[in-house]
Amino acid sequence: MIDKLEMFIALANEGHFGRAAEACGVTQPSLSSAIKQLEGELGVQLVWRGSRFQGLTPEGQRVLDRARRIVGDARALRDEMRASRQGLAGNLRIGVIPTALPMVADLTTPFTRRHPNVRVTILSRTSAEILTGIERLDLDAGITYLDNEPLGRVTQVPLYSEFYRLICVPGAPLADRDRVTWGELSGLPLCLLTSDMQNRRIVNLHLAEAGVTAAPMVESNSTITLLTHVMTGEWASILPKKLADLFARSGGLRAIPIVAPEAEHLVGLIAAHREPHTPLIAALLDAGRRVATL
Known part of the structure; x- marks a missing residue:
């Protein structure tokens, strides 16, 4: 079920069967079959189909919101179990507003020194793209403005004031x-x-x-x-x-x-609001608090 939900999320994110299949590392027929199986298991049609992807049905949109929470929780559980066995490991995807890129090393250098088995991918993104990426599970965290435009329900760690x-x-x-x-x-x-x-x-x-x-x-x-x-x-x-x-x-x-x-505007680290956070995100937020104290 989790694999099928992940494929469904990828299809909603990409809006295209071929790109979603590529993102999931499967063939397009395999992805289409997984979506149909998911529809059969849930008893509802999730996707409008024609010669190409035509969007989600109203039921599909409701399932998408729940699927993101389920997949997020499943990933958190996997990370927690892996961390209990072998310590922190994995890959963190962090979206950063362009004006904050000069300070990212202040966060990632001590973080990776403390957790050498974690790989960090830093992506330049607008503040809106960061929020969307976190919601869609494309990003694990972001560095953006905290006090200028609404952020929604996210965990925030202030890092510095921008002048x-x-x-x-x-x-x-x-x-x-x-x-x-x-x-x-x-x-x-x-x-x-x-x-x-x-x-x-x-x-x-x-x-x-x-x-x-x-x-x-x-x-x-x-x-x-x-x-x-x-x-x-x-x-x-x-x-x-x-x-x-x-x-x-x-x-x-x-x-x-x-x-x-x-x-003066406040810039900080954000992540999806979830209790408890995955070990990776919890460690990153802790690193952010250390940066702020400096």
């Missing part, structure tokens, strides 16, 4: 300042993250509060792309302090505090 910097080359407008206000950024040729990023929505909010409309000439979902544009001297950007300071250390860029107000 904001104007980053530009020496000699650019405002580059000689020790600090600037949000209002003074009006008219600068900005390159910013795309609007699907929560960081961009935060920046837009603080600019708007200062009477400034964000109208970037360049947008990207990659912070590296923004920084390479800044390095040309043609643009400036607004980035979190940790990221801006990382690239300003060499002296090639200026990272100037933005004040009035000095905006």
Whole structure:
């Protein structure tokens, strides 16, 4: 039953029989047969079928919600039993907002040192993708904003507070300042993250509060792309302090505090709310608490 539920979840996630079969490591006929067997065991039709996948029936949607809980509990039980036999082992998939990527090693380095048989996969994701990935069981945990947009029912561990910097080359407008206000950024040729990023929505909010409309000439979902544009001297950007300071250390860029107000937003580790957590997730959350105390 668990294997069939996992295939059903994969089909709902992928929306395509072939991709779901590939994700599960089985053939498409095997996956289709498993779904039909599951329907027979439950006595309801789960999937609208035609020449291709056409979505879940209302009964299928209800089963999906329960299936995710059942499969999550089954995985937790397997992890717990494995940990009791041989210690922590396995793979953790962590989705991280792009602006928090510079600090991930602060979490993963001590964690993997303490648990050498655990492998960690770090994936750059938007805050919305992180929540969806945790819900769909595609991600085990995430690092995202805790205090700006609703998170739903998740376990949270605060890691650090994010502050904001104007980053530009020496000699650019405002580059000689020790600090600037949000209002003074009006008219600068900005390159910013795309609007699907929560960081961009935060920046837009603080600019708007200062009477400034964000109208970037360049947008990207990659912070590296923004920084390479800044390095040309043609643009400036607004980035979190940790990221801006990382690239300003060499002296090639200026990272100037933005004040009035000095905006602050909390970034932290999240995981699905479950009691008890799997040993892997519990250990990761404990590592997050250790990072926060530093």
